[in-house]
Each structure stands twice: as structure tokens, then as C-alpha cells.
Amino acid sequence: MIELVRGEDCIACDKCIDVCPTDVFDRSAAGIPLIARQSDCQTCFMCEAYCPTDALYVAPDATPLADRTVIPEAHIGRYREQLGWGKGRRPGSLIAIGPELPHGTPPPRLSEVAPRVSESTHVAGTSRPQ
Ligand code: SF4
Ligand code: SF4
DSSP states (O other): OEEEEOTTTOOOOOHHHHHOTTOOEEOOTTSOOEEOOGGGOOOOOHHHHHOTTOOEEEOSSSSOOSOGGGOOGGGTTHHHHHHTSOSSOOSOGGGOOSOOOOOSSOOOOGGGHHHHHHHHHHHHHHTSOO
């Protein structure tokens, strides 16, 4: 679960906000993302993977840590390091090495899934042979 955004390392590139599938973050006036809906986090690590400055930390547990102060410094950027996307790169998303974000229509949010399910059920019902 997302646990930490380190404001001193964040360059306000918004990549974490863009890749999060469950809209956990809000943009703050200062440009640093806020963890606004931590309970919606799916522990997918996408924000940590795409952050170009290792400013985020996602714990592997699906429940919040009891005490955020126990996060070891060595754990910051570890996921990216193990992905092979590099740890400790210089700030600046323009020089980030990670893969490009996919282009085209973004995947549907969870709130958009239910109407599609009922629509497909309706179509299946009406197309049945008589
Ligand atoms: S781990 Fe995934 S779901 Fe959680 S905040 Fe990061 S991108 Fe969003
Ligand atoms: S991806 Fe990293 S540097 Fe960019 S806004 Fe999010 S925390 Fe800040």
C-alpha cells in the first residue's frame, strides 16, 4: 500500500497521478501529490515504478503500516532497482529511462465497469436464438 511521498525529492511531474489505476492521489497547490485515498490503493507499485526520482514508497502489504517512521532508507527505490529501471537517477522526468506511458484511450475506471457489464448482459439476452 502507498505509504509515503517524499516532498524533498518530488519534482511534481504528475506521473504517479497519471498511472495510478484507482485515483489515489490529488494534486496539491504545491505540485506535490497528496495521498488522498490510501484505502483505494491496490498495491500495484505503478506509481513507484514510474516515479523518476524515487520519491514514493509502496509497502508490499495490502494494509497500512502501523508506523511510517520505520520505513528503512534502503527500501526507497528498491522496487525500481529490482525492475531494472534504475535507482537513484537524477531528478528530471525528461531523462527517465522507464518505458513510455501507453497512448490511446486509458483503461476504464472501476466506476465505469458496472454499466458495461449490464450492457453486455442485455445484448446477450436479446441476441439469443428464438
Ligand atoms: S500502488 Fe498502484 S494503486 Fe497504489 S497508489 Fe500506487 S499506482 Fe495507485
Ligand atoms: S512521480 Fe514522483 S516525482 Fe513525479 S509527482 Fe509523483 S512523487 Fe513526484
